[in-house]
Amino acid sequence: MARKEYSFYPGCSSERRASASNYMVSVESMCKKLDIKLNEIPDWNCCGASIGYAQGGELPRHVMNARNLAISEQVNKGQDVVATCAACWLGAKETKDRLAHDSGLLAEANEALREAGMNLTYKGEQEVRHMVEVLIEDLGYDELKKPVVRPLEGMKIAGYVGCQTNRPFGIAGESFENPKYLDHLVEIVGAEPVTGYDQKVTCCGGALAFSEPEKSQAQIKKIVESAYDYGAEMIVTPCPVCQMNVEIYQGQINKRYGTKFNMPVTYYSQLMTVAYGGSAKEAGLNGQIVRASRLEEIAAKNR
Amino acid sequence: MGDQNTSMVQKYRNDFLKEVEANVEEGAWVKMCMQCGVCAGSCPLGPAWEHPPQEIFMMIRAGRREEVLKSESMWMCTSCYNCIVRCPRELPITHIMHGLANYAHRLGLAPKMNPTRRFAKIFWDNIAKSGRVNELELSVRLYFMDGFKAGVLKGLAMKDIGIGMMKTGRLNPFGLFAHKGCKDIKGIHKMLKKAYEIEDRKKGFVA
Numbered sequence: 001m002a003r004k005e006y007s008f009y010p011g012c013s014s015e016r017r018a019s020a021s022n023y024m025v026s027v028e029s030m031c032k033k034l035d036i037k038l039n040e041i042p043d044w045n046c047c048g049a050s051i052g053y054a055q056g057g058e059l060p061r062h063v064m065n066a067r068n069l070a071i072s073e074q075v076n077k078g079q080d081v082v083a084t085c086a087a088c089w090l091g092a093k094e095t096k097d098r099l100a101h102d103s104g105l106l107a108e109a110n111e112a113l114r115e116a117g118m119n120l121t122y123k124g125e126q127e128v129r130h131m132v133e134v135l136i137e138d139l140g141y142d143e144l145k146k147p148v149v150r151p152l153e154g155m156k157i158a159g160y161v162g163c164q165t166n167r168p169f170g171i172a173g174e175s176f177e178n179p180k181y182l183d184h185l186v187e188i189v190g191a192e193p194v195t196g197y198d199q200k201v202t203c204c205g206g207a208l209a210f211s212e213p214e215k216s217q218a219q220i221k222k223i224v225e226s227a228y229d230y231g232a233e234m235i236v237t238p239c240p241v242c243q244m245n246v247e248i249y250q251g252q253i254n255k256r257y258g259t260k261f262n263m264p265v266t267y268y269s270q271l272m273t274v275a276y277g278g279s280a281k282e283a284g285l286n287g288q289i290v291r292a293s294r295l296e297e298i299a300a301k302n303r
Numbered sequence: 304m305g306d307q308n309t310s311m312v313q314k315y316r317n318d319f320l321k322e323v324e325a326n327v328e329e330g331a332w333v334k335m336c337m338q339c340g341v342c343a344g345s346c347p348l349g350p351a352w353e354h355p356p357q358e359i360f361m362m363i364r365a366g367r368r369e370e371v372l373k374s375e376s377m378w379m380c381t382s383c384y385n386c387i388v389r390c391p392r393e394l395p396i397t398h399i400m401h402g403l404a405n406y407a408h409r410l411g412l413a414p415k416m417n418p419t420r421r422f423a424k425i426f427w428d429n430i431a432k433s434g435r436v437n438e439l440e441l442s443v444r445l446y447f448m449d450g451f452k453a454g455v456l457k458g459l460a461m462k463d464i465g466i467g468m469m470k471t472g473r474l475n476p477f478g479l480f481a482h483k484g485c486k487d488i489k490g491i492h493k494m495l496k497k498a499y500e501i502e503d504r505k506k507g508f509v510a
Binding site: 012013015016017019021022043044046048049051052053056057059060064108109111112113115116117118163167168176202203206207208211212219248249251252286287288289 | 328347348351379381382383384385387388389397401402404405408409413418419420421422423424426427428430431434435436438442445463464467468471472473474475478485486487489490491493494495496497498499501502505
């Protein structure tokens, strides 16, 4: 039996050939090394993301999340729900919160839920947690350090926490303005965190990267520029939207502002996979548009 | 849609605050705002808001219904939740902004051409169709929302990013045909239909 077991909500971007498929690859490798078993919620659906509000309204949005949680309660009994995506975590947790405090809304959600298959009723039995929360709280930094066989020595990494893994819920014991957990994770894998990184919780624009690209790219520029200013050679993040926005628009930002950005943006799970002895492929590094060359070199070394 | 608006105007007369409290998500919090402006100063897109949140709250209390509901302001929200965690009165500002935008959209008053409104609709329709995001279809619909020529131009501007995503296995080039989605999509459609029915009934929307 695995050391820890969770009901897993991977989310749309984690699917094969989707924008965070590299995240998923590295999470699987990382969990294997840590002996964590993830039981996928069968037939899970989209959380509605934040941007779903305009057309989705209130109840339809909560019902989408309630369906996932109800399936989880039925199939993965007694397990906490774990999401890797910040938006999935936020969406599901917000629904759990709202339905716990509003019995009318809960009754309405269940009325709608009965229309779906599987004979579902949402009870609110399971906790909804983010993967980093689980790593830090259930295993702890000491346990996370044990499997490190290939420390990322000499690398200076900016921990970009962003918004939705940080606000409004965040990780227990961390501040909204200067959360430190990502810096601790960077330390654990043997790299040097950029402690003064002042754009650590700046918004990348989220979904508005699609609809308001200029405004969003002005945000992203600050985030990447600050990482350079502090001497970072890589940015690491826990959020698929942050990862995508901060990585893929660097070319357009260079054109717009005349900058020369070429900063790799990776997930914590990719750093951990490499540090735990995994290959570049196991860490999903072939999924980077801005190649994480230093990390690839370390991954190619014998452990 | 115009009818919905007329019936709400008749129902609430000049009491826009009451209308917001009844029909807008978390609208009951609006009257708690003490006009400190921390939300405006905390918003990453603050300068892009014609009326920052605290101003919107005061405009609601002043009954400036049309101005609020037709505003582009709420559509600037990136859902970063900075305003929520910093508000000294703990108003769920992000949710109220989402709620106002949704309400304006439902009444047909939201600015038609606002890109975030249009993208948000495309996004929800995308997920409601199969239960899961189809990223290729989402991008294609977004680029082509202003017609074929504009779509081709936008597609060309995004070409390098798209090719990069495909090469690294992060975008399915066959996504328009090979997207699977949820197995119980029929059930999900029925569930959503019911949810809309309940919400419309509760908020007094005519079906």
